Amino acid sequence: MSFQTISFVVKNTFRKKLVTALSITGIAIGVGLMVTLSSASAGFNQLLDNTIAETLGDVRVTEYNKDITISQLPENITDTIMTIENSEKIEAISPIIYVQGFEQFSENITASSPHRPGMATVALNARGINPINDAQFEGPTTRIIEGRVYQTNFEIIVADFLTSDSNGFFVVGQTIDFQINFTYAIPLTVVGIFDTSQDTLAMLHPTIVMSVATGRMLNNLFLPYELTGYNYVNIRFDSSSLETTEKYAEELEALEPKLQIELIGEAMQDASSVMQNFNTVQIILTVIVIVAGGMAIIVAQLMGVTERMKEFAIMKATGWKNRTILFTIILESIIIGLVGALIGFGFGAGLIFIAQRGATETFIVITWQIALQVLALGIGFGLIAGLIPGIRAARVKPMEVIRGL
């Protein structure tokens, strides 16, 4: 195939400017949508994979058959847990107080994270945690970006996104009147802000953290009974698979008091299966894009070919081979398909860029697979859609066209 054939084809591709532009636009919109969706799902998949990997060894124990809010574990629960055979596999352990009343307190206060725009808003949820234990998990107390960690009673630290300009409920030094059952208020002072930008699970993590003593005290004001121990314990095993974690966790079942054991990684995997549905939607969308895009090219090309029958006739009369004519039409379609796909790719990438503007962590990713898919789509469009018009053009009987049949 000569260079002149290719430049001849390029010229022909863009001679019906409006029709070509329209079919390119059609493909671009489809491909753009597809790129956006694929990138979003690829990003979420990656995020989930990372998160699952991070949480593979994580286990949460509560009192057997009790909800986290009412679960009561004794004060020496960590010592009990450390008696298991594989205790040397425990990398980190942190007994935690679930602090009551903040959901109510925050009824009118919800905030969305600037790091993850578009993700669900969060309610305030508070925990009492010992900074020494928290450090083992590199938790909030290790990520103070303003102020300091709580030291005395009635001091709290809050997640950064609760203090961002747009939400701005809390500032360091501020004192909040925390209502107890609408009867009296306890003053709490914000002493620090912790960073959540690197925390992929920030939405699930506490937004307000205080000392164990403060947490207990607030709960005891709230609840009709006295709480001396903890609500739950986070344990991190040195494990790189759910199976191993499960094996270690089984040892916890033999302990007294009886414990409710939850593998965090398992819960994450359930969440990721939801992504499978999303992937199916995406495949369906891709098929629709291919069919619609193919149609756009076929229609445009059929129109063009019908109009140019006399040209194909004269080309054949001067000795052009059928396959050369077929090739030129397919190449025209491939050009339309590729240009459309590339514009669509740019359009999708632009959308993604806009959506993620200002976010410190990007969770929509254009993978090289997506780029490759776009390229293949463009070429595929052309090949398939160019075939029918191409065969029509190649089969033209010169004298019939010239005669005007």
Added chain:
Amino acid sequence: MTEHINHIELTKRHDLEKYIIRTYNLTKIYNKGEPSEVVALNNVSFGIEQGKMVSIAGPSGSGKSTLLNILGCMDSATSGEAFLKEIEITGLSEGKLATIRKTEIGFVFQDFLLIPTLSALENVLLPLIPDGISKTDRERALKTLAMVGLEQRAKHKPKELSGGEKQRIAIARALINNPSIIFADEPTGNLDSKNGDEIIALLRSLNREMGVTVVIVSHDPRVWEKTDQILRLEDGIIFVPNGNESR
């Protein structure tokens, strides 16, 4: 083949090579076996001598274009044989016919059939596009344009050219592969008489200077006058000069 020989009025076995075209009982039936059956060519046997300029006359529907298309390797015959030089073109594959069209034949049509997006020069080069165009090809095309008197119009698009100029470009396109024969189907049909005369004169001079055989289908007696021989078709039957019917 021998049994057809005597059908050709002028032909004796020893001077066959002087004919660039020979046909033996060439027959074309459209829609054969259907109610709409048309016998467009009926056992046509004749020869065209190498280097001649010949016109084909005859009423509308007599089969002139049909004959030209078969001889020009664009259509197949229903029966009979046709030879271009020593090649039997009846019964060749599509691909082989395309090759012969490219190397041996030039076409000129009534409505020029130039490609509107290409310049005059590019239109002349059209037959060469699939194989690639070299610098010498380009120079040859410019020379050919000069031969038809349009070297100044090389860069013009067809819509910027007059009818006569367009037909000259078409003739240059027909010449680009140095064909041994040019078939022109009513080349003056869309032109006024002045431009028509000029086109015929151009074909005549190309025929004289390059030795290319020219076959012109025309209704116009002014065209017939300028040719070496006038063949007449009537209802698919050919009549060759000096009163001899081919059958």
